[in-house]
Amino acid sequence: MIKHLKTTNIGPMTEMELDFSKRLNLFTGDNGLGKSFLLDIVWRCLTGSWAAEINQKLIIGKEAIPNRGLEGKIDFTLVENNKNIQHEIRHYKNNIQPWSNVNDYKLSDLVIYAMADDSFAVCDPYRSHLQSVPLASVGVISCEYVFSPSEVWEGLINKENTWMCNGLIRDWASWQKEKGLPFEHFKDVLKVLSPSTEELLEPGELTRISINDVRDIPTVRMSYNQDVPVVHASSAMRRIIALAYILVWTWEEHIQAAKLLGKPVVNQITFLIDEIESHLHPSWQRKIIKALLSVMEKLSPDVKVQLITTTHSPLIMASVEPLFDAEQDAWFDFNFEQGKENSRLKNPIVTLQKFDFEKQGDAANWLTSEAFDLKSSRSIESEQLLEKASTLLQNGNADSTSVGAIYDELLKALGPKDDFLFRWRAICQKRGLLA
Numbered sequence: 001m002i003k004h005l006k007t008t009n010i011g012p013m014t015e016m017e018l019d020f021s022k023r024l025n026l027f028t029g030d031n032g033l034g035k036s037f038l039l040d041i042v043w044r045c046l047t048g049s050w051a052a053e054i055n056q057k058l059i060i061g062k063e064a065i066p067n068r069g070l071e072g073k074i075d076f077t078l079v080e081n082n083k084n085i086q087h088e089i090r091h092y093k094n095n096i097q098p099w100s101n102v103n104d105y106k107l108s109d110l111v112i113y114a115m116a117d118d119s120f121a122v123c124d125p126y127r128s129h130l131q132s133v134p135l136a137s138v139g140v141i142s143c144e145y146v147f148s149p150s151e152v153w154e155g156l157i158n159k160e161n162t163w164m165c166n167g168l169i170r171d172w173a174s175w176q177k178e179k180g181l182p183f184e185h186f187k188d189v190l191k192v193l194s195p196s197t198e199e200l201l202e203p204g205e206l207t208r209i210s211i212n213d214v215r216d217i218p219t220v221r222m223s224y225n226q227d228v229p230v231v232h233a234s235s236a237m238r239r240i241i242a243l244a245y246i247l248v249w250t251w252e253e254h255i256q257a258a259k260l261l262g263k264p265v266v267n268q269i270t271f272l273i274d275e276i277e278s279h280l281h282p283s284w285q286r287k288i289i290k291a292l293l294s295v296m297e298k299l300s301p302d303v304k305v306q307l308i309t310t311t312h313s314p315l316i317m318a319s320v321e322p323l324f325d326a327e328q329d330a331w332f333d334f335n336f337e338q339g340k341e342n343s344r345l346k347n348p349i350v351t352l353q354k355f356d357f358e359k360q361g362d363a364a365n366w367l368t369s370e371a372f373d374l375k376s377s378r379s380i381e382s383e384q385l386l387e388k389a390s391t392l393l394q395n396g397n398a399d400s401t402s403v404g405a406i407y408d409e410l411l412k413a414l415g416p417k418d419d420f421l422f423r424w425r426a427i428c429q430k431r432g433l434l435a
Helices: 035-047 149-154 168-178 181-192 235-261 282-298 314-320 363-367 380-394 400-413 419-430
Strands: 002-008 015-019 024-028 072-080 083-091 110-114 120-123 145-147 163-165 219-221 227-229 268-273 304-310 329-340 346-355
Touching: 002 035, 015 346, 024 035, 024 314, 035 072, 035 083, 035 110, 035 120, 035 268, 035 304, 110 235, 120 235, 145 149, 145 163, 149 168, 149 235, 168 181, 168 235, 181 235, 181 282, 235 282, 268 282, 282 304, 282 314, 314 363, 380 400, 380 419, 400 419
Parallel strands: 024 304, 024 329, 110 268, 268 304
Antiparallel strands: 002 015, 002 072, 072 083, 110 120, 120 145, 219 227, 329 346
């Protein structure tokens, strides 16, 4: 589990520092301010490698580059065997040498990274080819299980053309035919991650979709009682199904590795999820955080979960309100502010701030909070019209003609029961500007 992180001379900020909470860590902020970059950094800290370093098919998860030829540094603290262990990674300026660990460390937790483009990365300390020794100090790739989007479904082959993972389609079909514990676990996880009790993700019958494809293709039983091949399912279903598969596959393979090595299973798993709401219907967004925090209970109730996720969804933030615990959860926001380079010039700078999690009571209120910084939850056109109507009453030059014209525009743009329209009309009537 990661506890503390400080970066110097990499990314959009000259220096970034934060303390992670042990359960849920939410990151909000505008596009391009460093949320995905932060997850890449955390993955590097936990596993000893950059995701795209392992699988060059990835277009994201690339190695961070120090800013403007400066020396880059990443300081971080991991919780290892209930002890806080400090580590440091350096990248020397004007040097092609890659990031190197100043001090060695061993992998200790399971880590799953779900990237925004549906790529996945998995790190298992027992399945790394370096599991028996500390990470070497320079250029080590410690974890080999990084999947491009297609490889999640079709399988992962290493450079020696050895199958490292059969892929979702083959494994699901095999689990279903065997009717063993992996399939029971997979069904349990799908159920937990389903959008609702009325729309459960349930396996249907295996099928063939083409005379040219000899594979048995898994299906999902839809609420309208039809079995739909997973390759034809919606993008939201495919993403959640892929997440469920990666989780169950990782856990089942970890159990086998622990048995072979004569070691106990790990007691900590870290989920890194970029844009957790990606593809999900609003009804699904309201459930996904709670589901991910509880999903490991179906596999092993003794395993603790640390979830680090980015989001652009006010519904995600609203959904967290009933379960947020300041003792074990945290909310951070990336922002764009005006900074001073000298007494005359102001340059915008990126900041990262931890906020107290104050309940907003409504997803629309989250849009106008520090998380998203909108003036209102309305359309841009309606927002501009409301500002125009408010300004008209404030400047003291309003007359019945100008008020009547704005009122006609408001009636066209807003519903008859709109709160702003009701209050604005009442003020105008009180002032005798509107009949």
